[in-house]
Structure formats: C-alpha cells, structure tokens
Amino acid sequence: GLDEQAMLLRAxxxxxxxxxxxDKEVSSDFQLICGTNRDLYRxxxxxxxxxxxxxxxxxxxxxxxxxxDRPEDLEPNIEYELEQFAKKRGKKVRxxxxxxxxxxxxxxxxxxxxxxxxxxxxxxITRMATLAPGGRITRQTVEDEIARLRRKWTREDTRxxxxxxxxxxxxxxxxxxxxxxxxxxxxxxxVCRRARNMSEAGRILFAVSRQExxxxxxxxxxxxxLVRFGLEWNNxxxx
Numbered sequence: 001g002l003d004e005q006a007m008l009l010r011a012x013x014x015x016x017x018x019x020x021x022x023d024k025e026v027s028s029d030f031q032l033i034c035g036t037n038r039d040l041y042r043x044x045x046x047x048x049x050x051x052x053x054x055x056x057x058x059x060x061x062x063x064x065x066x067x068x069d070r071p072e073d074l075e076p077n078i079e080y081e082l083e084q085f086a087k088k089r090g091k092k093v094r095x096x097x098x099x100x101x102x103x104x105x106x107x108x109x110x111x112x113x114x115x116x117x118x119x120x121x122x123x124x125i126t127r128m129a130t131l132a133p134g135g136r137i138t139r140q141t142v143e144d145e146i147a148r149l150r151r152k153w154t155r156e157d158t159r160x161x162x163x164x165x166x167x168x169x170x171x172x173x174x175x176x177x178x179x180x181x182x183x184x185x186x187x188x189x190x191v192c193r194r195a196r197n198m199s200e201a202g203r204i205l206f207a208v209s210r211q212e213x214x215x216x217x218x219x220x221x222x223x224x225x226l227v228r229f230g231l232e233w234n235n236x237x238x239x
C-alpha cells in the first residue's frame with residue numbers, strides 16, 4: 001500500500017529503515033533493482049502508486065519482451081521443461097514427431113498469447129507430460145491442451161476488455177453499448193494506449209483500408225470513431 005511505499009522511499013533516500021518486527025532503526029547502503037508488469041504511471045494517476053517513489057526508482061528502465069515476442073526461446077524451453085519434469089517425477093517423456101510439430105506450430109502462432117509467459121508454458125508441458133500414455137505425448141494430447149489454452153486466454157481477454165471499457169467509459173455507459181461495439185471498441189482502446197500519438201494509432205487500426213484511399217487521414221478517422229462514444233484522444237491515451 002501507500003504507507004509501505006513511503007517506508008521504501010525513505011529507505012532509498014535516507015538509507016534508514018526498521019527491519020520487520022524490530023523497533024530498532026538500522027542503516028544500509030544498497031542498490032535497488034525492481035521489476036513489474038504493471039503500468040506504474042497509470043497507477044500514479046489512479047492514486048495507487050506514489051509519484052515521488054516512481055521517479056526515485058526510475059533511473060534506468062529496461063524492457064524485457066514476453067514469451068510471445070521471443071519465439072526463438074520456445075523450442076529450447078520446451079525441452080528444458082521436459083527435462084525438469086523427468087527430474088522431478090522420475091519419468092522421461094517425449095513428444096511424437098507429429099505432436100511436437102503441432103505444438104510448436106501453435107506455440108509460435110499469433111493465436112498463442114502466452115499471457116503468463118513461462119508459467120503458461122511450464123503448466124502446459126506439465127499437463128501433457130502427466131497425461132502422456134507410455135511416456136509419449138500424442139497428437140490428441142496436444143490438441144486437448146491447445147483447446148484448454150485457447151479457453152483460458154479467451155476468458156482473460158474478456159476480463160481485460162471489461163476492465164478497459166469500464167475504466168474509460170464507466171459501467172453505466174458500457175451497459176448501453178452493443179456487444180458487437182464493445183469488442184471492437186476494446187481493441188481500439190488497447191491500440192490507442194500502446195501508440196505514441198493518434199496518427200500512429202490510426203495507421204495501425206486502418207492499415208488495410210488506408211491503402212485504397214487517395215487521401216489518408218487516419219487520425220481524423222480515429223477521432224470521429226471515438227466521438228461516437230463521447231471520447232477524445234486524451235481520454236484513452238493518458239501519458
């Protein structure tokens with residue numbers, strides 16, 4: 001919470017803090033390395049994170065891409081997970097040639113979100129290895145696991161869509177939007193939040209249709225779309 005953040009800020013700035021369960025203050029000269037999968041600037045705007053603490057810890061920032069953006073890491077880690085399974089369970093498991101090709105093809109496809117990164121991959125391999133008859137992962141086992149991952153990621157996408165719509169529009173307005181428009185608007189809002197400006201967001205959203213236009217004004221097209229829902233660029237892209 002914010003109280004704990006204040007304690008951390010003091011420890012960083014003054015090198016003084018109270019150890020857990022102690023009433024004696026101690027000092028420590030340390031370097032802090034921290035990581036998150038949250039948008040801390042958005043948390044600052046929402047009052048969930050202290051701005052002074054964020055500015056204090058944000059000296060150097062490095063972006064580590066998720067598993068979805070590192071397809072070259074998939075196959076080596078599939079083998080690693082199988083080796084770890086064998087060590088823990090005392091049971092060596094392998095894919096058949098066809099089942100491995102099926103799983104790798106899916107794992108590298110745009111459809112595979114790997115929302116929980118290596119946790120998703122670890123869980124998938126563990127499930128398939130556990131269910132492998134005779135120590136061999138079959139195509140049917142892979143097919144069942146792919147279906148399970150699809151269901152999991154679909155549920156997560158739905159929750160994310162609801163969250164972003166409720167945040168931007170409010171629950172009362174969302175209730176008045178047709179389901180068809182909700183799905184489309186949620187995707188538009190995701191693109192807008194990733195884009196640096198309205199023109200970039202427009203180019204991404206209208207990438208196909210803009211090729212057929214003699215005059216392209218993607219930013220204006222996006223602006224008019226947002227107006228339909230009573231929104232402006234600053235409402236959806238708060239930097």
